[in-house]
Amino acid sequence: MNRINKKFAELKKRGERAFIPFLTAGDPDIETTVDIIESADEAGADIIELGFPFSDPVADGPTIQASYSKVLGKGQKNEDVFRMVEKIRQKSSIPIVAMISYSLVFKMGFENFINRAVSSGIDGATIPDLPAEEAEKFVPDCDRHNFSLISFTTPGTSFRRREKLLSMGRGFVYYIAVRGITGQRASMPEDLNDNIEQIKKQTALPVSVGFGISNPTQAQAVAEVADGVIVGSAIMSRITDSVKNGKNPVNETLSFISELSGAVKNIPEDK
Amino acid sequence: MMNIPDAKGYYGEYGGRFVPETLIPALQQLEEAYENSCDESEFQHELDYYLREYVGRPNPLYYAERLTKIAGGPTIYLKREDLNHTGAHKINNTLGQVLLASKIGKKRIIAETGAGQHGVAAATAAAMFGMECEVYMGEEDIRRQKLNCLRMELLGARVVPVKTGSRTLKDATNEAMRDWMASYEDTHYIIGSVVGPHPFPKMVAHFQRVIGTEVREQIVEHEGRLPDMLVACVGGGSNAIGLFEPFINDEKVKMVGVEAGGTGALAGQHAATLSYGNPGVLHGAKSFVLQDEDGQTSPVHSAAAGLDYPGVGPEHSWLKVLERARYASVTDQEALEAFKVCCESEGIVPALESAHAVAYILREAPEMSDDTLLVMCMSGRGDKDVYEVEELLK
Numbered sequence: 101m102n103r104i105n106k107k108f109a110e111l112k113k114r115g116e117r118a119f120i121p122f123l124t125a126g127d128p129d130i131e132t133t134v135d136i137i138e139s140a141d142e143a144g145a146d147i148i149e150l151g152f153p154f155s156d157p158v159a160d161g162p163t164i165q166a167s168y169s170k171v172l173g174k175g176q177k178n179e180d181v182f183r184m185v186e187k188i189r190q191k192s193s194i195p196i197v198a199m200i201s202y203s204l205v206f207k208m209g210f211e212n213f214i215n216r217a218v219s220s221g222i223d224g225a226t227i228p229d230l231p232a233e234e235a236e237k238f239v240p241d242c243d244r245h246n247f248s249l250i251s252f253t254t255p256g257t258s259f260r261r262r263e264k265l266l267s268m269g270r271g272f273v274y275y276i277a278v279r280g281i282t283g284q285r286a287s288m289p290e291d292l293n294d295n296i297e298q299i300k301k302q303t304a305l306p307v308s309v310g311f312g313i314s315n316p317t318q319a320q321a322v323a324e325v326a327d328g329v330i331v332g333s334a335i336m337s338r339i340t341d342s343v344k345n346g347k348n349p350v351n352e353t354l355s356f357i358s359e360l361s362g363a364v365k366n367i368p369e370d371k
Numbered sequence: 372m373m374n375i376p377d378a379k380g381y382y383g384e385y386g387g388r389f390v391p392e393t394l395i396p397a398l399q400q401l402e403e404a405y406e407n408s409c410d411e412s413e414f415q416h417e418l419d420y421y422l423r424e425y426v427g428r429p430n431p432l433y434y435a436e437r438l439t440k441i442a443g444g445p446t447i448y449l450k451r452e453d454l455n456h457t458g459a460h461k462i463n464n465t466l467g468q469v470l471l472a473s474k475i476g477k478k479r480i481i482a483e484t485g486a487g488q489h490g491v492a493a494a495t496a497a498a499m500f501g502m503e504c505e506v507y508m509g510e511e512d513i514r515r516q517k518l519n520c521l522r523m524e525l526l527g528a529r530v531v532p533v534k535t536g537s538r539t540l541k542d543a544t545n546e547a548m549r550d551w552m553a554s555y556e557d558t559h560y561i562i563g564s565v566v567g568p569h570p571f572p573k574m575v576a577h578f579q580r581v582i583g584t585e586v587r588e589q590i591v592e593h594e595g596r597l598p599d600m601l602v603a604c605v606g607g608g609s610n611a612i613g614l615f616e617p618f619i620n621d622e623k624v625k626m627v628g629v630e631a632g633g634t635g636a637l638a639g640q641h642a643a644t645l646s647y648g649n650p651g652v653l654h655g656a657k658s659f660v661l662q663d664e665d666g667q668t669s670p671v672h673s674a675a676a677g678l679d680y681p682g683v684g685p686e687h688s689w690l691k692v693l694e695r696a697r698y699a700s701v702t703d704q705e706a707l708e709a710f711k712v713c714c715e716s717e718g719i720v721p722a723l724e725s726a727h728a729v730a731y732i733l734r735e736a737p738e739m740s741d742d743t744l745l746v747m748c749m750s751g752r753g754d755k756d757v758y759e760v761e762e763l764l765k
Contacts, residue, residue, distance in 0.1 A: 155667040156541065156653065158548045159391040165535055178665050202389055203652045207666030228391045229652070233379065252392040261395070276393055280553025 102246045103195035103223045104271040107146055108306045108327065117323040118146040118272075119361040120308060122199065122332030123353075124167040125150050125181040126174070128343050134187055135350045136357075141194045143354040144361025149226065149310075149330060152181055152200040159228045161283025163333035167340070178204060182220040189221035197250065197271070198222050202230040210238050214245050224248030224271045232265050239268055250274050253299060255291055266303040272328060273299060275309045283333045284314035288321060296325045316363035323364040331360055375689070380569020380656075382689035388568040390655045394548070397555035402570040404475045409577060414470070421466050422581065425499070428463075430454045432589035432746070437716040438729075444736035445600070445743035448593070449719070450586050452610060452750050459722065459751030460582060460610045461492035465561055467578035469496035472559035479503040479558040483547040485512055485540035485606070486677035486724065487519025488751050489563030494528035496561075504528040507546040509538040512676045518755050537670055540606075540680045544654050564607025565684030568655030572684050579613025586746055587617050594744055600625040603748040604727040605698065606642070606678035608687045610750035615696060625697070628687060629731040631673030632700035638663070642671040643700035644683040645691050658685040674703040674763055675723035677751075705730040707763055710753065722751035723760070 101109070111118055121140065125133055137148055153168040153176060160168070185196060198217060205213045205227060217225065224247055227235070235249060242249040248271030253262050256279065266273060277292055278285060292309070299307050308328030313319055319329045335356060342352035380386045388398060408414040422428040430451045439447045452460035469480060480497040482504070484490030490506040497504035506523055510532050513520055520530050536542035544562075551560040565572045565579070583601075590598050601618060603611035605628035618624040633641035641647065644659050651660035653668060661669040661681040673679040690696035701709075706723060709730035713721045721729060728747050739745075753760070 155536065156545055158545055158654075159393070159552070161549075162535075169536065172667060201652075201666075203662070203668075204666040206652045206657070207662060207664075229389045229655070231388060231390065231392060231395055234387065234389065254393045254396075256396040257392065258396070265392075276391075278553075279393065279556075281549045 102248060103193060104147060104197065104248050107195050108272065111146065117326065117364050117367070118306070118308060118328035119144060119364040120147045120149055120328050120330040121145050121335050121357050121360070122149040122151060122330060124164065124171060124336055125152060125184060126171040126176045127167045127336065127339060128349060130180060130184050132349050134184055136353050137188050137194065138191045139354055140357060141192060143357040144365065145194065145357050147195040147197060149197045149199050149332070150181070150185070152178060152198060152204055154201040154204060156203070157201060159281055161281040161333060163336050164282055167336045178208065182216050185220040185222055195223045196221065197248070198225040200225055200227055202227050211241065214241060214247055218245050218247055224250055226250045226252070226274055228252065232268055236268060242270065252276055255279055255289065255295055262299065262302060266305065269305055272306040272308045273303060275299060275307055275326070276311045277309050277322070278312040282311050285312035288312065288318055292322070293325045316359055319360050320363040320367060323367050329364050376569065376573055380573065382686045383692065384650070385656070385658050385685035385688040386569060386572060387657050388655060389652050389657065390568045391552065393552045394568070397551060398568055398570070400475070404471060405570050405574050408471055408474055418467055418470055421470070422463070426456045426462050426466065427454065428581065429585045429589070432586055432593065434593065435717055438713065441712060441716055442733055442736035444739040444741060445745040447732060448590065448746045449749040450582060450614065450746060452582060452748060453719070453721065453725070453752035457492050457495050458754065459488040459492065460579060460613060460748070461489045461563060462495065463581055463613065464563070464575050464578040464609065465489070465492040465496040468559065468561045468574070469500050469502065473500050473502070477557060477559040479554070480561055481505050481507070481547050481550050481558055482561045482563060483507045483540065483543040484563060485543070485679055486675065486722070487512065487516040487523065487755060488677060488722070490528070490530070491519050491522050491526070493561050494523045494526035497528065498526045505531055507531045507533050507543040507550070509533045509540060509543050511538040512540065515676050515759050516755055517758070540676070541668060548654070564609040565612045565686055566607040566654055566656060566682055572656065572686055575609055576612045576616055576686060579609050580616045582610065582613035582748060583615060583617035586614065590746060596744070597621055597624055598744045598746045600627065600743060600745045602627045602629060602728050602732055602745060604629045604678060604724045604750060605645070605683060605687060606631065606680050606724065607682070608684040610748045612684060612686055614746070614748045615690070619695065626690070626695065627731065628696055628698045629727045630698060630700040631675055631678035631727060632702040633672040634703055639670040640672055641700065642673040642679050642681065644681060645687060645698035646700045650688070653682045656685050658688045659683050659691070674706060674759070675727065677722070677724040678727065699731055701727050701730040701734065705734060707760065709733055710760060719749065720753040721749060722753045723756045725750045726753070
């Protein structure tokens with residue numbers, strides 16, 4: 101078991117859902133990201149999804165794109181992100197999942213990526229542009245390193261395809277709630293509950309939901325049916341706004357994490 | 372070489388399908404529609420009708436007598452894709468894809484465009500089939516290619532300015548893919564070149580192959596034999612693949628792709644992906660790309676908006692590593708000079724993209740033997756470029 105599996109096992113025992121904030125590594129700077137993650141546990145985060153900035157993130161909406169461009173503009177490298185995780189690991193054992201484009205992984209070489217990720221203290225990865233057909237061959241390698249390669253499934257994924265994705269998936273299943281890209285939405289799609297129920301019939305893996313969740317009300321609604329709730333763009337907007345308004349981005353982000361986590365943890369009893 | 376690409380869309384090591392899970396159903400649906408329709412004689416018959424009656428195919432394979440004299444070496448024939456309706460080879464692909472999209476019940480067309488030629492061709496095909504059309508175009512390209520923007524709007528399309536990244540073709544492609552992820556149920560995305568995830572490179576090559584197929588017949592009529600050399604400009608590489616594919620098995624026919632050398636060999640000065648790049652993953656496929664050591668896409672430059680792209684079709688990467696085709700580059704300056712030579716010697720105003728192929732011929736001709744029979748793809752006309760050329764010549 102790695103940190104991700106242990107976390108979900110603990111949460112299950114307590115009957116709790118996981119709250120998973122996404123953070124762009126290095127936005128607005130490396131120190132801020134480190135400070136947020138080191139205290140994220142106390143603020144109520146269970147797992148961190150850590151975005152490796154990429155120049156052409158096709159699955160991401162304007163908020164995360166802008167965040168990535170800003171960080172790359174400062175000259176940050178992949179190695180800076182690994183070093184940052186090493187630093188965090190001196191103080192925190194919160195599970196960390198890398199969110200990284202296959203463009204970057206391919207350039208590094210998959211073997212090198214896993215070795216470096218594991219040695220820095222990263223527990224798993226979501227590689228959005230690496231579909232099952234291409235990911236399959238890397239699963240044994242990841243298993244050997246006890247590294248969770250996380251599978252995505254979407255509202256448009258067929259039952260048969262989902263079987264395959266779920267059998268390959270490790271750690272948790274990432275259910276993409278909406279058709280389209282990351283970013284805040286006014287409301288969650290109507291087919292969310294039914295689809296999650298379907299997935300849960302097919303797998304014992306925890307199901308975490310991301311894309312389009314931006315406030316505590318939505319987070320709570322998703323937590324009623326899912327095992328984990330992922331919020332990204334709304335958090336990155338909060339960071340940008342706090343910097344713009346001269347507020348402390350670490351405190352602002354941690355208080356937003358507390359708020360979202362509070363909503364995820366306190367679902368009504370009858371659910 | 373005929374089972375290329377394989378079932379997963381690979382040309383040797385290159386190609387494949389590297390997209391978010393959200394796009395997989397869209398690509399599977401498209402692949403199925405394409406495999407079921409395109410080899411069907413009824414579909415082909417209908418497409419042939421439009422290519423003949425609407426596009427004006429076959430277009431001429433023209434013996435460029437004065438250019439031949441000026442170049443001082445090979446006998447030069449120009450495949451006149453610039454004479455197609457809308458003024459470039461792009462219409463071959465958009466008509467095929469819109470016809471396919473209409474068969475599978477799509478109501479809306481989206482496209483990305485660089486120089487605007489593909490955008491105009493997409494808007495044209497959409498208008499003819501009564502479909503809604505939106506074209507993503509980088510702000511920088513909108514500035515450079517105002518004429519084509521106006522044409523698209525006149526044709527009823529909406530041009531969506533892209534303000535992210537370098538504001539050119541690569542960013543327009545990102546935006547079109549993002550749109551498609553949310554809209555594929557009623558929308559078809561017409562990619563403009565032999566790039567992107569499987570089945571796009573295969574499908575676009577299929578629709579562009581008409582170029583080389585006509586050349587094969589026409590050159591035999593004119594000269595009684597196959598050419599010694601084929602030359603075409605390469606951005607994503609669709610006019611080149613269209614010209615090359617029917618000759619791939621004719622090992623004696625040399626094939627040369629000409630890339631945008633821009634203003635120099637440093638990152639950001641050119642868009643010569645096969646000349647200076649390395650294998651990588653971009654826009655859904657594994658191919659040669661221009662990236663930094665981390666895998667971040669490099670900035671690119673070319674005076675020709677249609678070549679200003681940091682990737683290239685996977686089939687070209689495969690032809691390069693097999694050494695079946697050769698890839699060279701010419702600079703902005705060489706292309707501009709060739710542009711003028713072509714205008715003045717042949718009365719043909721070439722697209723700045725096509726002028727790159729002319730420039731290569733003018734530069735290399737003295738090294739070629741006099742009995743070389745050469746066919747160049749004049750991929751488009753240069754009306755769209757006259758303001759930009761005026762600026763550059765200042």
